Amino acid sequence: MDPYLIEAIINGILLGGVLALLALGLNLIFGVIDVVWIAYADIVMCGMYVIYFLYVEYGIPLPLTCLMAIASIAALGVVVHLLIIAPVLNSAPINQLLATGGLLFFLQSFATLLFGTDFRNIGVRLPVLEIATLYISFSRLIAFAVGLIGAVALYLFLKRTYIGTAIRAIAQDREIVGLMGVDQRRIYLVTSAIGGALAGLAACLLALQYDVHPHIGNTFGPVIFMICVLGGLGNMIGGFIASFIISQIIAIGGYYANTELSYVLAFTFFIVLMFVRPRGIFAR
């Protein structure tokens, strides 16, 4: 087989790791709070700016920068819930979409106002691994590994802790969890913080590979949203698997044609599947 094709497949798998992390965050929030954060990718963009400024402008060591970014975006998740989601929690879904969609434009415009439209790079150059005849980018490998570790950590948290169990339960019966002694509002805040932390973690991984600019959310926001719908909104395992399907289509399509066309291919696949399985591939 052509080594470039193998490289494309491997890169597809590596890209899937980061997309999976974001799909998990979005699905977790939707499953628990029943609101789609349209602006999720733009919250990741905020995280990338935090990393850029802490690391490049203030010279804080990279690992510490990443921890601070994760913590600050988790806090941003809580703020988003309190200021934007909580007031529209019982409103019609269209109003909730408009509110989080409004947040998307707010964040992009606010970032443009503060930082301009410059593309900024944190300037970390990680080596490229050479295995036999294949070249694998080390930063993608890290992104994939950390993405998987994040997913496993989230899984264990949801399975093994009381709050995790409450999060899984509240997604099934919002009212009855109260009879178990669970304070819904607290679970919503914890979920928003976890969703934010996952976005912060993704920001760390993406900052290693991409330049940050106010509209970077547009490049992967629609893809994450498509992945979640494809896997069945709120279905975390479905979203996880769908991340790798989509990333393969993008990677292999990029090999045979080019990146732009591979996105066309991915969205065509999505549209066709929506006719065949409108509730997602893994609909229960």
Next chain:
Amino acid sequence: MLSLTSVSAGYGSFQALFGVSLEVPQGEAVGVIGPNGAGKTTLMRVISGLIPLREGAVTLDGQPVGGLPAHRMVEQGIAHVPENRRLFARLSVEDNLRIGAYVPQARRRFTEQLAWVYGLFPRLKDRREQAAGTLSGGEQQMCAIGRALMSKPKLLLMDEPSAGLAPLVVAQVFELVQRIRAEGLTVLIVEQNVQQVLDVVDRAYLLEVGSIKLAGSSAEFKENSFIRRSYMGL
């Protein structure tokens, strides 16, 4: 132990309870019977805090608890087995029991409470890894009761535990209620199955269109000609 004084409650502009007063003494089982739509479920929901108290007072061991939200009521020692069981169907039996022990005082005693519930309902132990939605109706009721018991409540509220179950399973459910009583728990139970519930409770109330129409011991209820005629078909 539990005392309701002139409690009124409802949903929106609809009032379901009109000045209901009742007493559940420590260690006793009390039944509330009445026709469909009499407000029995509303009564349970207002006690456990799922719907707000509009007027009147609810006290538990002399402490006013009326109007607290549901999650605070559990901390006070009130556990509610809801109508139609309402298990978390996709969670395992053991996860359902675990969430029942969510409040801090119950978490500390999780292992012993779990052993106690499994001792009461050995079938749950056999099926602990299974998704709760795959259990039979009777097993689901065991799981719902077990989940409520995990919080180590002082008072157990049971809303129509026999609803939707086959006659043979209904008999098993009342046998479960007997076993819980034998553990010394105070129970308030709402039922349509009048004959069988009067066999397991000490005292009973008749609730009709949101008001208490009759109160007495279960023996008095069984002798009452109106109850016999209207609710027991005798």
